Amino acid sequence: MASEHVIETSRLTKVYGRGDKGFTALRDLDLQVRRGEIFGYLGPNGAGKTTTIRMLLDLIRPTRGQASILGLDAHHDSLAIRRRVGFLPGELNLWRNERAIDIVKYQGKVFGSLDMAYVNQLAERFQFDLTKKMRDYSTGNKRKLGLILALMQRQEVVILDEPTSGLDPLMQQNFNNLMREIRDEGRTVFLSSHVLSEVQAICDRVAVLRHGELKAVEQVEKLTHVDFRWVTLKFRDVAGIQHHLETVPGVSDVSTINGDSVRLKLNGEFDPLLRAAVDHYVVDLRVQEPTLEEIFLTFYDDEPAVVNNNRAKEYAS
Amino acid sequence: MTGSVFFETLRRNWRQIIYWGIGLALYALYPFVLLPDSTDGLEGMVELMEMFDSNMLAAVGLADVSAMATPVGIVGYTINFVLLVTAVFAVIAGLNVTSAEEDAGIMDVLLSWPIPRWRLVIEKALAYGVMMIGIAIFMGLGMLIGKQIAPIEVEVTNGLLLSAALSVVPPTLVIMAVTIVVSTVVRRRAMAAAVSGVFVVASFMLDAVANVAGTGFAESVSRFSIFSYYDGFEALASGVDVPVAAMLISLLAVMVAASTVFFHRRDIAV
Numbered sequence: 016m017a018s019e020h021v022i023e024t025s026r027l028t029k030v031y032g033r034g035d036k037g038f039t040a041l042r043d044l045d046l047q048v049r050r051g052e053i054f055g056y057l058g059p060n061g062a063g064k065t066t067t068i069r070m071l072l073d074l075i076r077p078t079r080g081q082a083s084i085l086g087l088d089a090h091h092d093s094l095a096i097r098r099r100v101g102f103l104p105g106e107l108n109l110w111r112n113e114r115a116i117d118i119v120k121y122q123g124k125v126f127g128s129l130d131m132a133y134v135n136q137l138a139e140r141f142q143f144d145l146t147k148k149m150r151d152y153s154t155g156n157k158r159k160l161g162l163i164l165a166l167m168q169r170q171e172v173v174i175l176d177e178p179t180s181g182l183d184p185l186m187q188q189n190f191n192n193l194m195r196e197i198r199d200e201g202r203t204v205f206l207s208s209h210v211l212s213e214v215q216a217i218c219d220r221v222a223v224l225r226h227g228e229l230k231a232v233e234q235v236e237k238l239t240h241v242d243f244r245w246v247t248l249k250f251r252d253v254a255g256i257q258h259h260l261e262t263v264p265g266v267s268d269v270s271t272i273n274g275d276s277v278r279l280k281l282n283g284e285f286d287p288l289l290r291a292a293v294d295h296y297v298v299d300l301r302v303q304e305p306t307l308e309e310i311f312l313t314f315y316d317d318e319p320a321v322v323n324n325n326r327a328k329e330y331a332s
Numbered sequence: 333m334t335g336s337v338f339f340e341t342l343r344r345n346w347r348q349i350i351y352w353g354i355g356l357a358l359y360a361l362y363p364f365v366l367l368p369d370s371t372d373g374l375e376g377m378v379e380l381m382e383m384f385d386s387n388m389l390a391a392v393g394l395a396d397v398s399a400m401a402t403p404v405g406i407v408g409y410t411i412n413f414v415l416l417v418t419a420v421f422a423v424i425a426g427l428n429v430t431s432a433e434e435d436a437g438i439m440d441v442l443l444s445w446p447i448p449r450w451r452l453v454i455e456k457a458l459a460y461g462v463m464m465i466g467i468a469i470f471m472g473l474g475m476l477i478g479k480q481i482a483p484i485e486v487e488v489t490n491g492l493l494l495s496a497a498l499s500v501v502p503p504t505l506v507i508m509a510v511t512i513v514v515s516t517v518v519r520r521r522a523m524a525a526a527v528s529g530v531f532v533v534a535s536f537m538l539d540a541v542a543n544v545a546g547t548g549f550a551e552s553v554s555r556f557s558i559f560s561y562y563d564g565f566e567a568l569a570s571g572v573d574v575p576v577a578a579m580l581i582s583l584l585a586v587m588v589a590a591s592t593v594f595f596h597r598r599d600i601a602v
Contacts, residue, residue: 065602072444075599094446102444106602108437113344124336125445164441 021172021203022048022071026080029066029227040066041227043080048205053198055218055235056207063227064207065105068176071205072102084172098126103165105176105207107157109149115160116145119167126168137163140189155181162190166197173197174205179213191217242282248292249276249299256295263291337452341459349463352421353470359417360471360497363410364478364486367403371484374401390543403486404568407475411496412564414471416536418504421467423528425460426511427521429453430595435521439600450592453512457588460508464501472497488568495571496564502580503561507532509587516594519601535559 027044030037041063048054058064069075071082073093082089084096109118123129138145141159149157158181165173179187194204194217208214214221215235222232250256253275261269265283272278275298281288368374381389381397389397393412399405430453433439443449472494479486479493511528518524535557542554554560561576 069440069600069602072440074440074443094448097444098446100444102441104437104440104444106437107441109441110344110438121336121340122445124333124340125447127333161441 020047021050022046022054022082022084022205024067024071024080024082027067027070027077027082028079029063029070029075030078039227041070044229046222046229046232048203049220050203051198051201052219053194053204053206053217055214055221056205056224057209057211057214057221058207058224059209061226062224064224065176066227067224068102068105068174068205068207071174072097072100099171101165101168101170101173103161103173103175103178105180107161109157109160111150112148114146114148115143115152118149118160119145119163122164122167128168130167130169133169134163134167137166140193141186153181155183155186158182159186166193170202172203172205176207177209178206179208179210187213243305244281245278245303245305246281246288247272247276247278247299247301247303248297251275251296251298253277256292260288260291263287334451335455337447337455338459341456342462345459345463349466349470352463352467356414356417356467356471357474357477359414360411360474361478363407364403364475364482367406367482367484367486369483371401374403374406377406387544391540393540393543395543399565403482403484404488405565407478407486407488408496408565408568410564411475411500411567412562414500414564415503415559415562416532418464418467418500419507419532421464422504422507423511423525423532425463426508426528427515427525429456429460429508429512429515430591431515431519431521431524434515434519434601437602440602443600449596453516453592453595454588457508457512461501461505464504464508465498468497468501469494471500492568492571496567499567499572499577500562502577502584503558505584506558506561506580506587509584509591512591513587513594516591516598519598532558 024044024046027041027046028039029041030039032038044063044067046067056064056067066075070077071084071089073090073096076090085099087096089096113121119134120129134145137143138159141162143156143159143163145160149160152160158178162175162178165175179190182190191213194206197204198219206214206218218235220232221235223230248256248260253271257269257271257277260266260277260279264287265281266279266288267282268278268280270278279288368377378397378401381394381400386395389395394400394409400409430439433442442452475493475497476490479488479490507528510531511524514527514531515521515524518527536559539554539557539559542551542557542560561580566573
């Protein structure tokens with residue numbers, strides 16, 4: 016496998032169980048992550064994100080296919096990889112009776128190096144007290160320690176599974192800034208998430224996973240510039256307009272809201288819609304780009320209702 | 333870094349050496365304290381025991397009641413059961429090698445650090461082995477103190493008392509190794525604890541039944557019981573049985589090696 020990519024998988028597949036009871040958690044994943052990018056790995060719970068990450072770190076073995084990090088085979092060169100990769104698991108569990116500082120020191124001993132100044136810098140940044148026992152920390156604070164452990168060795172690659180779950184907004188902002196700094200240093204971040212705003216805020220590229228299958232890999236900007244937007248037209252008299260607009264080319268999902276406005280989804284150019292609306296007195300016109308969540312859900316053909324419901328709630332409020 | 337898991341395991345568990353050590357020292361001390369102050373008292377005790385059913389006595393390790401006619405016999409009989417106590421430590425230690433952290437979901441973090449799986453198993457097993465030796469030394473010290481304060485002279489050398497205490501280490505570590513093997517195969521802590529517990533109880537029962545039967549076949553079968561490899565009377569009479577200890581340590585090494593293979597081959601549980 017070529018080593019030009021920092022992370023690379025080829026037909027990576029994981030099936031749990033055997034025979035009829037077998038469950039395919041990940042199917043034929045072909046993925047390439049480039050050096051120096053923040054790569055978002057997006058999908059709902061159960062999509063196969065954690066399974067992928069655990070195979071990359073050799074915690075579980077693929078049923079078929081292969082994976083490499085930094086040109087090293089994920090299984091055979093696992094030890095060398097783990098020396099060069101920082102990791103935060105999705106569900107972080109640590110020794111309840113140990114103090115955070117002792118866990119940090121333990122990791123330092125295993126790696127054979129410990130830069131306490133950098134650890135303290137990270138702790139200060141996350142406003143984290145290293146002196147308490149694990150059992151005394153909140154979920155968010157445990158997450159902070161997980162991030163410190165994942166970042167303190169300054170490895171070339173950082174793999175983070177749902178990194179910001181449990182972090183408050185201020186800490187999320189700190190986290191986002193830290194990830195950008197890591198990218199600017201030429202290091203690579205592989206970040207799984209189902210929090211789309213997080214991915215939208217910091218990732219350069221994003222892969223979308225659904226039911227164990229890769230649905231898309233795209234630049235975040237490209238994903239956010241898909242060819243549809245939500246349009247809300249407020250009329251002086253809305254009677255009969257909804258039916259009229261439904262016939263306009265490129266218009267779909269038309270609905271009347273608040274008794275005076277029509278909300279619709281527009282694909283393509285504006286001109287047909289404007290020509291159709293020109294016979295009526297338009298009080299207001301608002302255009303909204305689709306969120307990454309909506310774009311993300313367009314990959315889920317069987318779940319468009321979620322998009323519409325969310326959008327309806329947003330407008331209703 | 334080599335040794336990091338070993339030293340970390342010791343750092344986290346050194347108090348266990350003291351707690352278990354004091355417990356076993358007191359256990360080893362108490363038969364000395366309870367000794368009668370004359371040989372008449374010992375003979376009376378033997379006569380009392382002879383009134384019980386011989387099969388029942390054999391089942392509890394007293395096939396030859398006359399052994400109880402000496403202070404050393406009484407001490408030997410009492411420490412015969414120490415393996416039943418150290419077996420608890422062995423199962424807990426065995427579970428702590430992989431099962432406890434895997435069951436608690438900590439293994440994902442630990443194995444994301446550059447630690448080979450085989451090293452994790454071996455360094456932890458070694459650390460618990462060292463802890464067991466420490467606990468046995470405490471037990472030996474308990475017997476040394478007991479000898480000094482006993483109301484009657486106990487005719488056994490200090491070296492033999494320490495040897496008797498150390499003799500419990502190899503069979504205890506074999507029980508730990510069985511637990512490690514089970515843990516690396518079945519993954520879940522509760523299951524590993526249950527299987528190891530059944531092994532200990534079945535092993536003890538097998539030894540007891542073989543003692544009652546006393547036939548050649550039963551004696552042969554009893555060799556499959558780990559409890560047949562620790563005899564308090566023998567340990568006080570002749571110290572560590574080196575061939576038996578060597579055999580048990582070899583068995584221990586094979587089982588730990590096998591568990592590294594099992595652990596290396598399989599997925600880490602979520």
